[in-house]
Amino acid sequence: MATEQPQPPAAAGQSHESRRHEDRTLVIKGGKICFGQAAVDCTILDVSPHGARVRTDVVIALPEFVILRFNGGGVFACRVQWARGTEARFAFEQPEPLIDATAASAARSALAALPADDLRAAIGTLRSMRFFDDPALAKAAEDAETAYLRFKASLQARIGHSGP
Numbered sequence: 001m002a003t004e005q006p007q008p009p010a011a012a013g014q015s016h017e018s019r020r021h022e023d024r025t026l027v028i029k030g031g032k033i034c035f036g037q038a039a040v041d042c043t044i045l046d047v048s049p050h051g052a053r054v055r056t057d058v059v060i061a062l063p064e065f066v067i068l069r070f071n072g073g074g075v076f077a078c079r080v081q082w083a084r085g086t087e088a089r090f091a092f093e094q095p096e097p098l099i100d101a102t103a104a105s106a107a108r109s110a111l112a113a114l115p116a117d118d119l120r121a122a123i124g125t126l127r128s129m130r131f132f133d134d135p136a137l138a139k140a141a142e143d144a145e146t147a148y149l150r151f152k153a154s155l156q157a158r159i160g161h162s163g164p
Contacts, residue, residue: 024048030071033088035063044070051081051091059086066090067098073158111155119148 024046031054033040042054052068062083068076068090075098078090115122123141132138 024053032069032071033060033062034067034069035065039069044068045087051078051089052076053087053089056086056088062088065093108155108159111152111159114152114155119145 026046029044031042031044042056045053062080068078077093081089081091123145
């Protein structure tokens with residue numbers, strides 16, 4: 001059981017001090033710590049490129065490796081760095097989230113719900129009619145098109161393909 005573990009050795013060229021003070025983002029997001037047959041609710045307090053700090057409602061004994069599921073997305077294989085009371089810090093074993101079948105299924109559904117001829121076709125039609133003579137409207141349409149394409153690409157990445 002990993003209830004009080006020291007930090008793992010620092011990455012090459014990176015001291016414990018620099019890893020400890022890396023940029024952390026406050027998130028306050030729900031999640032689950034999964035190991036064996038257990039799934040313990042937690043609050044994810046902060047994240048960094050290398051891990052996350054969480055809080056549970058009760059003190060639990062954690063194994064060395066767990067799966068951390070962020071509510072609404074993101075599933076990471078983690079190593080327990082330390083656990084004290086109801087808080088624990090996890091190091092991500094790989095920088096990218098694991099492929100989660102439930103999340104991939106939701107992404108497939110969302111991708112299928114996008115209009116078949118997509119936003120680019122609609123904006124292209126309006127451009128051909130010189131509808132965007134107003135610079136603010138033209139900028140808003142460009143921003144919407146860019147956001148749409150990023151959203152579509154993110155959904156495709158979540159389900160593991162880069163097709164149309």
